[in-house]
Amino acid sequence: MAVIGGEVREELREKVKEAYRVTLPSLFTSQIFGLFGGTFLGKYFETIRTQFPGLLVVLPGMMGLRGNVFGSMASRFSTMLYLGDLEPSLRDRKVLKEIVLRMLISLIPIFLLWAIGVATGIKKNAFDVLLIVVTSTILVSFILGYFTSFVTIFAFRRGTDPDSVAAPLVASMGDFLTVPSLVLFILLIEKSPEAFRLFNYSMIVLFAVVAAVSRVRKAEFLELKQVFLTITGLALLSTVSGSLLAKFSGVIQASVILSFIYPALLSSFGNYGSIIAAKTSTKLHLGEIEGFLCPKAFTDILALFTTAPVIGLTKVLIGGALMALTTGASVPRTVYWIVLTYPFMALFIMLYSYAISYFLFQKNIDPDHVAIPLISNNSDIFGTIYVVLMAKLMVGA
Template identity: 30%
Template sequence: FFSYRRGWDPDNVTTPIITLAGDIITLPFLFLSLHLVIGMGGEAKLALFYIFIILGVISVFIPFSKLSSQYLKKILIESTPIMLIGGLLGTFSGSILGNSFEGLIGIAGILTMMPAFLEDGGAIGGILAAKFSSALHIGSLEYSLTPPKEAWKMFLSMHLIGLIVFSLIGIFAFFISKSLSVEVLPLHEMIAISLIAGEILILIVNFMAYYASVISFKHGIDPDNVTIPIITSMMDIIGTGCLILVLILFGVL
């Protein structure tokens, strides 16, 4: 709302902010919840478990009651399967990242780079998905097996954004590592690794966002309900894979 009032495209603003805020808010609450649950007794944990089960059941049935609108039902029906699949993919991605942790921890400065790299990769994918969804809804983009000219322009804009964003990630990771007295690769290597891996990531995300948007739209599903969850849930495994690939090419890993 505020971005629209100022003449900014909400697709370019809301998704990165929400993606960033999600991590900033979720992680502290996750650790707080862990601390609280560990400190509870057995009966309190069981009672809390049943309370959340009841709340979960209620939250599922309320949208199908007379109190909710048809639009809310549509969101639930379309989003729930994708969110469940996204949760499974996110868990799988986390396990892959965990298995790669020991190999990555010995690479100077890469762990400093990784959170921002994955975060901004997801944000760029979210921006593109939101743009495709808006274009499909207003009719400026039509379904096509091969991306039309308008889609290629969006692809190019994401790559141009990536040139700036991923270069800065490499620079920031270098100086943050230096300030923390962490051994780090040379500055030019940090920039090159971040930039090349980021551009490969954007290339993959471009086509993921396009085909997820147009296929869902063709089948009568709102792309807003499916594309961003798909991209964000796949970002950890794809982004980590891109980084590992570039590290292998550079002979670092």
């Protein structure tokens, strides 16, 4: 027992070093991406809330969907690379096919999210909102697909575990692209509706051409049936986050800083969960986890937990600075609630992620296909609830 305990402690020390050497830089980089998107959201939050309210219902789903779809792709590529099923090159035909497939399974959930928003009574500028989300999905998915492939393959070729860096970078790149693209399309519609519709048609043509070049077959799409059903179901579930965001948009805007760091908060919670899910999935496939309470399985969680206070504090500091530069508003003193509670929320997400990944694998369900999307979606819901609670604490509502 003493020998086993010593091995676990030694592994934990190594994992902490890896967390600070490899994962923390990627988490911090992804945080910068998220805060960049949050700056757009914070600055134009009032415009979105009053002129395009349907986007608030769709926004968490769009953010989560891209993290789900391409985070799952990164985890799948990582496993394939370790098993030798994928060449570590962007020229491998499987890369383009996988990107096109992920674009296909992204469009239907987006339409359903929009339809739910309209059905619940948010009809103002509804058709423009539909055009915005469809165009954004095609454009961002194309860019994000190749970014995901590059990050995963590059990390593998450099001898770095892709599971440690891909998930946070992919999810945050999705946030980096999502909110600014929505805002830019809003500005384009307001300036020239004809130009936006022309751009919309161009994106549809681009999608058709890429799909034809990739030669995706029906059988290959059906292989991802489980992923598609999971993604669609979780996208519908994300309306919980969207409804909360829309309902409490007033109190969130009143806190000011939370409207700026909202994407970064959701992204970081999803990052922590996705990293644990990806690592757990790989270890389960390799037979390195013998039971649910296997001590070594929790070393990754404990190591990553040590980085959470750093991420939480810098998120508030950088987000507050961006808020001050953009709006001139000062950071409220009650922001300490975020600094104090953030690490424990991240810990909860990681423990939840490990449990979900483990039990899915026991049911012969590949965590690469289901765990990443499920955890990313649930993290958005938990994160939105967390943001609402923080907003109420900060403004005294």
